[in-house]
Amino acid sequence: MVAVTTNVGRNGKEPGAANVLKLGRAFRYGVLGLVGIFFIIPILASARFSFLGNNNTITISAYTELFSTPQFWSTLFLSVKIGLGTVLLTLALLIPTVVWIHLRVPKLKRVFESISLLPLVIPSVVVTLGVITSFKSLPNIIMGTPVILALEYVILALPYSYRTFDSAVQAIDLKTLVDAGQSLGAGWSKLLRLVLLPNLRSGLLGAAILAFAFCLGEFAVASLLSFTTFPVFLVQVGQVAASQAVALSLIARLFTWMPLAVIIISFGQRNASSKKKTVSLAKTIEQEETTGIA
Amino acid sequence: MASSTNVEESAQSRAGGVSSPGPTELRPKRSRRRWHNGIGTVPFLVYLGLFLVIPAISVVVTAFQSGAGHFTLSNFNEAVHGVYLKSFINSIQLSFAAAIVATVLGVLASLAVCASSNRIVRALVSSGSAVFANTGGVPLAFSFIATVGNFGVITKLLTDAGFNPYDHGFSLYSVFGLTIVYQYFLIPLMVLIMIPPIEALRKEWVDASSSLGATRAQFWRWVGIPLLAPPILAAFIVLFTDAFAAYATAEALTSGTISLVPIQLGALISGNVLAGQTNLGDALGAGMIAIVLVAGFLYAYVQRKASKWLR
Numbered sequence: 001m002v003a004v005t006t007n008v009g010r011n012g013k014e015p016g017a018a019n020v021l022k023l024g025r026a027f028r029y030g031v032l033g034l035v036g037i038f039f040i041i042p043i044l045a046s047a048r049f050s051f052l053g054n055n056n057t058i059t060i061s062a063y064t065e066l067f068s069t070p071q072f073w074s075t076l077f078l079s080v081k082i083g084l085g086t087v088l089l090t091l092a093l094l095i096p097t098v099v100w101i102h103l104r105v106p107k108l109k110r111v112f113e114s115i116s117l118l119p120l121v122i123p124s125v126v127v128t129l130g131v132i133t134s135f136k137s138l139p140n141i142i143m144g145t146p147v148i149l150a151l152e153y154v155i156l157a158l159p160y161s162y163r164t165f166d167s168a169v170q171a172i173d174l175k176t177l178v179d180a181g182q183s184l185g186a187g188w189s190k191l192l193r194l195v196l197l198p199n200l201r202s203g204l205l206g207a208a209i210l211a212f213a214f215c216l217g218e219f220a221v222a223s224l225l226s227f228t229t230f231p232v233f234l235v236q237v238g239q240v241a242a243s244q245a246v247a248l249s250l251i252a253r254l255f256t257w258m259p260l261a262v263i264i265i266s267f268g269q270r271n272a273s274s275k276k277k278t279v280s281l282a283k284t285i286e287q288e289e290t291t292g293i294a
Numbered sequence: 295m296a297s298s299t300n301v302e303e304s305a306q307s308r309a310g311g312v313s314s315p316g317p318t319e320l321r322p323k324r325s326r327r328r329w330h331n332g333i334g335t336v337p338f339l340v341y342l343g344l345f346l347v348i349p350a351i352s353v354v355v356t357a358f359q360s361g362a363g364h365f366t367l368s369n370f371n372e373a374v375h376g377v378y379l380k381s382f383i384n385s386i387q388l389s390f391a392a393a394i395v396a397t398v399l400g401v402l403a404s405l406a407v408c409a410s411s412n413r414i415v416r417a418l419v420s421s422g423s424a425v426f427a428n429t430g431g432v433p434l435a436f437s438f439i440a441t442v443g444n445f446g447v448i449t450k451l452l453t454d455a456g457f458n459p460y461d462h463g464f465s466l467y468s469v470f471g472l473t474i475v476y477q478y479f480l481i482p483l484m485v486l487i488m489i490p491p492i493e494a495l496r497k498e499w500v501d502a503s504s505s506l507g508a509t510r511a512q513f514w515r516w517v518g519i520p521l522l523a524p525p526i527l528a529a530f531i532v533l534f535t536d537a538f539a540a541y542a543t544a545e546a547l548t549s550g551t552i553s554l555v556p557i558q559l560g561a562l563i564s565g566n567v568l569a570g571q572t573n574l575g576d577a578l579g580a581g582m583i584a585i586v587l588v589a590g591f592l593y594a595y596v597q598r599k600a601s602k603w604l605r
Contacts, residue, residue, distance in 0.1 A: 028406040029406075039479075042478070043445040046436070046440040049305045122583060123583075124539070125559050125579070129563055133352045155342065223545075231432045249435075249436035
């Protein structure tokens with residue numbers, strides 16, 4: 001009886017979910033095609049709209065005017081600065097915390113993963129209101145400058161950055177690496193520099209890029225706290241010049257798509273070769289350690 | 295003495311690779327080190343407390359205070375009347391409708407992707423979803439204005455063809471319009487969430503049901519749908535909260551002309567406050583937190599059911 005069952009299984013035409021889910025070519029391509037069209041049309045239409053001049057002529061004036069607006073560069077620069085600050089703070093907070101949890105209190109892994117999702121529960125508009133009511137008395141150097149944005153963006157980007165870094169730490173054999181490093185006489189700073197950071201490179205990059213992309217696109221907190229960041233500038237442009245605003249949105253899209261594409265691609269590669277990498281890196285550390293001693 | 299044997303034992307079990315040391319052996323040592331072990335997480339928790347928990351709590355507390363700081367329920371009374379009540383109704387309707395549409399389309403798309411054996415299609419859809427799920431906000435609003443806004447490219451095409459959608463009751467700057475726009479980040483989110491559970495429909499179950507002579511309809515009726523219902527419901531809740539909290543897209547698209555809770559709250563924050571409404575914003579904020587929390591509890595409940603089978 002058992003043999004018969006396995007036989008039936010093996011004779012199934014395709015393995016895995018594809019078998020039951022045989023849905024018919026027309027249905028599959030129909031659904032994906034329609035959804036695909038829905039996603040492509042606004043992008044094409046935006047491109048067309050942004051190049052549209054008077055009387056249906058084609059012009060790049062929307063772009064040239066934008067680039068010659070000083071505010072374009074100043075707000076972009078501000079957003080980049082906030083983004084870099086957020087990334088540094090995020091990494092400073094995440095690296096020790098996640099490494100510590102995985103080494104010392106692995107039981108709490110799931111708990112902290114849930115905690116990191118907490119910012120999703122509280123809408124950013126509400127967080128902003130809370131920041132205004134509870135930090136009124138904070139010195140002006142924090143509340144009156146974009147520093148407060150960076151401080152809050154660390155929190156709001158946490159659901160994305162934490163998970164990315166956490167799964168990167170999960171993917172390596174942290175305990176063995178640390179034990180090996182310590183048994184070879186490495187202190188914590190050496191361990192961090194030579195063992196942990198190189199092994200966690202792609203996870204760090206992923207967390208950093210997600211946090212940075214978040215900062216470049218965030219509108220609610222910045223506008224409600226009256227800071228003219230890049231997205232806030234975008235809305236201001238939209239109130240006076242539609243074609244420039246559309247051109248600007250396309251540029252803004254590129255800003256977020258490129259980094260995201262980078263992590264998606266690099267993560268695909270990491271998953272394929274993470275095991276190999278860990279082993280080879282452990283070897284190089286061993287070599288470096290021995291040469292260091294010698 | 296006892297502690298030293300414990301250390302030895304745990305060292306032995308580590309060295310020998312014994313994976314399950316008796317729980318009684320380790321207990322005394324663990325309880326002594328417990329607080330010590332937590333220290334490394336303190337900075338993170340303090341940061342979170344300072345910049346997330348305190349602001350959230352202050353909103354809830356202030357919601358129960360009058361301008362002079364006395365306890366009152368009048369803020370909530372105000373928040374459930376007139377334009378603010380309307381904003382809650384609008385927001386819930388919008389999020390519900392948008393989440394339903396995205397759930398249906400997202401599940402269909404995920405099924406289509408999972409059924410496809412074409413690797414390129416699968417890679418394209420899953421990475422595309424990851425990118426698009428993160429592309430909400432202001433740029434999204436403007437790309438739809440360029441498409442089906444008053445002077446959008448598609449609007450123009452349709453008008454030239456003799457059908458101006460704005461003459462037939464359509465408006466992008468309405469709850470209906472927002473429902474469409476929100477699909478742009480909700481559908482990819484749904485696909486992202488649903489691909490893993492659909493792929494987890496295990497081959498064994500498929501084989502088992504087909505060897506028992508089940509038809510495809512029977513498989514879906516008795517195995518597939520019962521298994522996928524909890525994750526679909528959980529995903530729906532995620533989409534609902536995502537749509538409910540969204541501010542940037544709605545604000546950029548309608549310039550605040552449409553009454554939604556985040557928009558009303560935003561207007562109160564940016565200083566359009568009437569006399570006697572000092573802490574009204576906090577009541578709206580507390581209301582939002584309450585709704586999202588209810589959704590969160592439902593999610594946790596459903597998720598527990600879902601994770602029973604689909605691991």
